[in-house]
Amino acid sequence: MEKFIVSARKYRPQTFDTVVGQEHITTTLRNAIKTGHLAHAFLFCGPRGVGKTTCARIFAKTINCQNQTSEGEACDSCASCTSFNEGTSMNIHELDAASNNSVDDIRALVEQVRFAPQAGKYKVYIIDEVHMLSSAAFNAFLKTLEEPPSYAKFILATTEKHKILPTILSRCQIFDFKRITLQDTVNHLAGIASKEGVNAEETGLQLIAQKSEGCMRDALSILDKIVSFTSGELTYNNTLDHLNILDADYYFKLMDCMLDQDLAGALLLFDDINKKGFEGDSVLNGFAEFGRNLLICKDSRVASLLEVVESFRKRYTDYAQKVDTGYLVSMLNVLNESEAAFRSARNKRLHVELALVKLCYLKQALHLSADAAALGKKKVTDNARVVAFKAIPAIVLEKKGTPAATNTSIESAKLVIEEPTAERVEALAPKVVEAPAPPVAQVGAAAPKSFKGKMNLDAIRNQAAAKAGVVNTDHPLTMEKLTEGWAAFIKVLKHEKNPAWNPFEMAQIIIKEEHVFEAVANDNIAYRFLEAERAKATEFLKTFIGNRQLQMLLTLSETTEAPDLSALPLSSREQFNKLVEQYPLVKELRDRLRLELDY
């Protein structure tokens, strides 16, 4: 039986020409070799399995070749090339920095560099996974890397460029390797398959290329595995089986269930998939990828990002037209959340089923939320108008009315003082002055216009009373009357739909002096409400109780006040600061003796 060599080794490219998918690098290297402008250090970065080490080896072989071609390739037949191909050349040294990352390893390498090559022109040192070198090893290497002998060339390879020290980066010529594209991988696999006499379906190869995500080494080992299992027949179906990929067909069916809101169908289908041995998270992940593909198909500009088996492309594009973009975005959201929480879920199956339930009713939910949004908008504007309409005229009237009501002679004021009836309360409420109730109207008519504010209203009122020489005939302020008037005012506020009614109801009222009472608010917010309606309330109560000298004080309930910070005990540092404030010499003492404070 023929000795088996894995494809990745057997078909490792031997010339720049055969490297897959890295033309931008091979062309540059070939040109450098042709013109003889060779840097002394190179850094090859890029994902794993895309040809970094391969390119490094080809480079080493080519610059040592005794008769290079005019394209800057190795001849592949001279003594040097043969020794390279057989792996016996003394001019190539490979160091795996992942396992040899100490200073001693690097010192040994630097030691070797001092000796010129026995045969050939160049000695090439390839250091793989160079980011694994310890920083001491990096530093031991710097000098050699900067000024190596003319015959030494260094090629550093890494998958993690960001871990390389800037001092190394600045001494190297940097080459960035790309992921190998789907099509390049498929073509390469197809070439190998035909050389190996394997019957390979194109769709199967596309699946392999998809799974390997741009890593040629992975793609080749998958190919090897499937070929050896299937004795040379590679089809779409056996590739699916071996790669443990769920056929996209299932996702199309699942999506059908979602769009029809067919929960039963979806759950049965999931059960079917589960029985085939696919775990919940791979279903969630696969379905999310399916959703992503549909989303991409929506726009022809990004359709090139669609990485599916070629024969499915049209099916995806057609299907995408049936699905709403909003639905797809929400669906990806649900799946993403579900996948993230999958690990911590106890009942994995239920977890996935729950996601399917959500997706089934997602369409309905989207409609509902769209309706609710429209409804909500309407409500908000309605409310806003109500508030503005009611609040503003009340305040304006109040301002006009107050001086009028207060500046009246005592006689007219007396007219107002009557036992208020329930009807009057209603009439008085929103429009104190305009109300058709005869006594109030009279008061308004008597108003002169010279008084601007109500700050000194009480003084004016007293003056007026003194001038008239009338003895105060105000009704006395009693708790009973006050409570009654307070309740009546709350009723007015409620009638106006003014939110202040609640703070008014919660507030505690206390009679302080003959004509003065106090309202105690429970908290800051209630205080503000009371404050805003204070003038109106006072005016209302004056009329209600029949006491023109009535005053309303406002306080905040003591229990809600902020605690007195000054009463707190001082920390050691604060004690020290206090001490320094009083006796500045203490600080000097500390500074002179360099004392540390024991806080």
Ligand SMILES: [Zn+2]
């Ligand atoms: Zn050669």
